[in-house]
Amino acid sequence: MNLEFTEEENAFRAEVREFIENNAPEGMTRDMASEGDADPATMREAMLAWHKTLGKKGWSVPAWPKEYGGTGWNPTQRYIWGEENARMNTVMPLPFGVSMVGPVIYTFGNEEQKREHLPGIISGDVWWCQGYSEPGAGSDLASLKTTAVRDGDDYILNGQKTWTTLAQYADWGFFLCRTDPDAEKPQMGISFILVNMNTPGIEVRPIKLIDGGYEVNEVWLTDVRVPATNLIGEENHGWTYAKFLLAHERSGIAGVARSKRGVEQLKEIATSEMLDGKPLIEDMGFASKISQLEIDLSALEITELRTLAGEQAGKGPGPESSLLKVKGTEIQQRLTELTLEAVGHYGAPDARSFPDDGSNDFPIGPDYAHHAAPTYFNMRKTSIYGGSNEIQRNIITKMILGL
Amino acid sequence: MDFEFTDEQNMVRDGISRLIREEYDFDTRREVVASDSGWRPELWAQLAELGMLAAPFSEADGGFGGATEAMIIMEEFGKGLAVEPFIPSVVCAGGFLKHGGNDAQREEYIGGIISGEKVFAFAYAEPRGRYDLANLETSAKADGGDYVINGHKAVVVGAPWATHLVVTARTSGGQTDANGISVFVVAKDADGVSTRDYATVDGRRASEVYFENVKVSGDALIGEADNGLPLIEKVVDEATAAVCAEATGAMKITNETTLDYSRQRKQFGVAIGSFQVLQHRMADMLMEYEQAVSMTYLATIKLDEDAVERKKNVSSAKVKIGQAARFIGQAAIQTHGGMGMTDELAVGSYFKRLSIFESEFGSVDHHMRRHIKLVAG
Numbered sequence: 160m161n162l163e164f165t166e167e168e169n170a171f172r173a174e175v176r177e178f179i180e181n182n183a184p185e186g187m188t189r190d191m192a193s194e195g196d197a198d199p200a201t202m203r204e205a206m207l208a209w210h211k212t213l214g215k216k217g218w219s220v221p222a223w224p225k226e227y228g229g230t231g232w233n234p235t236q237r238y239i240w241g242e243e244n245a246r247m248n249t250v251m252p253l254p255f256g257v258s259m260v261g262p263v264i265y266t267f268g269n270e271e272q273k274r275e276h277l278p279g280i281i282s283g284d285v286w287w288c289q290g291y292s293e294p295g296a297g298s299d300l301a302s303l304k305t306t307a308v309r310d311g312d313d314y315i316l317n318g319q320k321t322w323t324t325l326a327q328y329a330d331w332g333f334f335l336c337r338t339d340p341d342a343e344k345p346q347m348g349i350s351f352i353l354v355n356m357n358t359p360g361i362e363v364r365p366i367k368l369i370d371g372g373y374e375v376n377e378v379w380l381t382d383v384r385v386p387a388t389n390l391i392g393e394e395n396h397g398w399t400y401a402k403f404l405l406a407h408e409r410s411g412i413a414g415v416a417r418s419k420r421g422v423e424q425l426k427e428i429a430t431s432e433m434l435d436g437k438p439l440i441e442d443m444g445f446a447s448k449i450s451q452l453e454i455d456l457s458a459l460e461i462t463e464l465r466t467l468a469g470e471q472a473g474k475g476p477g478p479e480s481s482l483l484k485v486k487g488t489e490i491q492q493r494l495t496e497l498t499l500e501a502v503g504h505y506g507a508p509d510a511r512s513f514p515d516d517g518s519n520d521f522p523i524g525p526d527y528a529h530h531a532a533p534t535y536f537n538m539r540k541t542s543i544y545g546g547s548n549e550i551q552r553n554i555i556t557k558m559i560l561g562l
Numbered sequence: 563m564d565f566e567f568t569d570e571q572n573m574v575r576d577g578i579s580r581l582i583r584e585e586y587d588f589d590t591r592r593e594v595v596a597s598d599s600g601w602r603p604e605l606w607a608q609l610a611e612l613g614m615l616a617a618p619f620s621e622a623d624g625g626f627g628g629a630t631e632a633m634i635i636m637e638e639f640g641k642g643l644a645v646e647p648f649i650p651s652v653v654c655a656g657g658f659l660k661h662g663g664n665d666a667q668r669e670e671y672i673g674g675i676i677s678g679e680k681v682f683a684f685a686y687a688e689p690r691g692r693y694d695l696a697n698l699e700t701s702a703k704a705d706g707g708d709y710v711i712n713g714h715k716a717v718v719v720g721a722p723w724a725t726h727l728v729v730t731a732r733t734s735g736g737q738t739d740a741n742g743i744s745v746f747v748v749a750k751d752a753d754g755v756s757t758r759d760y761a762t763v764d765g766r767r768a769s770e771v772y773f774e775n776v777k778v779s780g781d782a783l784i785g786e787a788d789n790g791l792p793l794i795e796k797v798v799d800e801a802t803a804a805v806c807a808e809a810t811g812a813m814k815i816t817n818e819t820t821l822d823y824s825r826q827r828k829q830f831g832v833a834i835g836s837f838q839v840l841q842h843r844m845a846d847m848l849m850e851y852e853q854a855v856s857m858t859y860l861a862t863i864k865l866d867e868d869a870v871e872r873k874k875n876v877s878s879a880k881v882k883i884g885q886a887a888r889f890i891g892q893a894a895i896q897t898h899g900g901m902g903m904t905d906e907l908a909v910g911s912y913f914k915r916l917s918i919f920e921s922e923f924g925s926v927d928h929h930m931r932r933h934i935k936l937v938a939g
Contacts, residue, residue: 299829369910512761
């Protein structure tokens with residue numbers, strides 16, 4: 160039992176920290192990509208800036224095997240990498256290419272597919288989106304209805320996907336489609352197909368969310384003709400690849416490093432806000448809520464490190480990743496609750512509606528209050544997406560408890 | 563013991579409920595909220611015509627009821643998420659006038675509130691005061707028989723629609739002293755009053771209000787100079803009870819919407835309402851709602867008791883209903899899944915209103931602290 164990092168690991172931390180401090184672009188946050196009125200081209204470039212820098216350095220896909228462009232870092236080093244990025248609040252490469260379709264392609268794709276797609280994912284030149292959920296297929300993903308019908312050398316896709324994150328910027332998408340409607344089990348008739356988002360017949364309709372942003376989309380597919388060579392692996396075996404990918408999606412979902420940073424920001428706010436003439440953070444009631452959050456975060460962190468150690472010893476992330484997802488998202492949500500509480504009256508004003516007179520002489524509340532409520536609203540998604548927390552508990556019940 | 567309403571009170575509920583149902587469906591509300599003005603002045607006129615704006619006033623002031631009528635109206639407002647300023651204008655300004663106004667002030671303003679011609683907002687919160695009603699940087703300096711007001715009021719709900727403001731200000735003493743506070747009526751178009759207007763995240767409108775050497779006559783003072791705090795606390799407790807009623811109405815619809823959705827939405831071949839984990843959550847939502855109704859009644863009934871009893875019970879209600887609002891709002895979104903996150907469904911708007919309600923007229927923590935002080939002292 161030992162929680163200390165080794166000398167090599169500390170040296171590694173110093174190296175990546177120096178690189179991040181010297182190279183990370185400033186002034187960008189992930190939220191900005193879903194602003195409805197932002198110029199898509201500018202936004203896309205800004206979102207990709209860090210990804211492209213990392214691509215050149217060779218650090219954009221650290222978890223990949225070295226032969227495909229990975230760094231060869233062990234899980235502890237990748238953990239340190241995540242921590243250091245969170246510390247600087249960098250906009251990390253989106254997961255859709257790097258953590259999702261990339262690993263599927265190098266694991267199940269053919270040589271031609273690897274040659275065509277992996278370089279764009281590594282460099283950040285190609286933006287990927289995920290065509291999984293449908294209006295009728297959410298938690299019950301296997302009931303999806305979008306069809307892909309073979310026609311000569313092509314598939315013809317018809318159907319509707321939804322909750323497709325940032326599809327408005329995407330060049331390519333990976334889609335789960337039904338290729339055998341008569342399969343014995345719904346899971347058995349599904350295929351995993353790569354689709355160029357510029358193909359005729361694809362319509363992306365942004366969905367306005369409760370925080371006012373447009374982070375997800377409906378994707379309508381009408382007679383979309385896709386070369387059959389875009390099929391990953393075998394026809395009707397897509398569910399296997401999808402499950403592989405969902406396991407990848409869950410690792411890292413704990414978001415420990417980001418939440419740590421969030422706690423620091425919350426403490427700063429609670430130090431600025433005053434209660435009875437003293438900083439809010441000196442109030443026992445509020446301070447104990449922050450402490451509870453830090454304690455929960457600490458329990459999550461050590462649990463994640465134990466999972467990492469298991470991974471390092473060759474055990475892949477199993478159903479324990481459900482625990483990390485549930486507890487990680489609960490902490491992320493709690494953080495936004497406490498931030499909204501901390502800002503008091505100034506949680507109510509909608510920053511999107513502020514008078515646009517260019518004047519900063521009369522600010523409407525402190526800057527840190529402007530996104531407290533929208534962020535609180537937005538983060539409710541975390542217990543819904545990536546397999547809802549109810550589904551995660553079902554997984555724990557079934558896979559760990561054996562019930 | 564009796565939890566029945568009078569025939570007259572039931573008529574108030576029927577009238578307001580029909581009006582909200584017929585004139586304020588969710589699509590209409592969405593248009594209203596997105597419009598330039600952000601409210602429906604014509605509905606306000608209709609409410610006045612139906613006598614609803616007179617409901618909480620006594621007969622002597624031209625009304626026919628009290629806090630129970632305000633509770634009934636706000637519960638129905640909450641069901642439809644109506645944004646019109648019943649609490650700021652009728653409950654708050656009306657409350658100051660009926661409890662603290664002299665004959666001339668009642669004569670001058672209450673009629674206008676009841677007819678809807680005068681619309682008030684209540685400017686009490688300040689950027690650094692948090693929920694402490696006595697923590698005031700805004701000052702009113704006596705100048706002969708007049709007062710000169712300077713300061714900045716934060717997040718004044720309904721101010722963009724207001725013709726008049728009720729303003730709390732310090733006339734003497736230190737920044738957080740209980741003594742030295744006074745209450746004034748100020749016309750919004752008075753010289754030196756300026757505003758920055760904006761929408762709130764839950765679909766209402768508010769302003770930052772700035773006072774720069776705003777001169778008002780001594781007639782603008784409501785109640786006693788320097789001894790305004792007890793009056794302010796009483797009126798804010800009445801407003802707190804009313805906003806609790808609003809939240810309770812909003813929770814009722816949130817629960818109904820969630821139950822409906824769980825019956826319609828199918829996954830794994832069955833309605834999701836057949837899953838026990840969701841059933842138990844909805845059972846909890848129901849229990850939270852029923853307790854919220856109870857606490858709204860309790861707070862309303864206790865408004866005319868002595869200050870300690872009133873404060874203790876209003877704070878109890880705000881704690882319990884604040885907690886219920888958070889639980890129910892979050893549980894409703896979770897049960898709706900991705901659809902709950904969309905702007906399209908009404909449930910998101912109910913969730914946002916309930917989220918902001920949590921801190922209105924004092925957060926759960928604030929009222930817990932007030933409760934602790936009262937029961938420990």
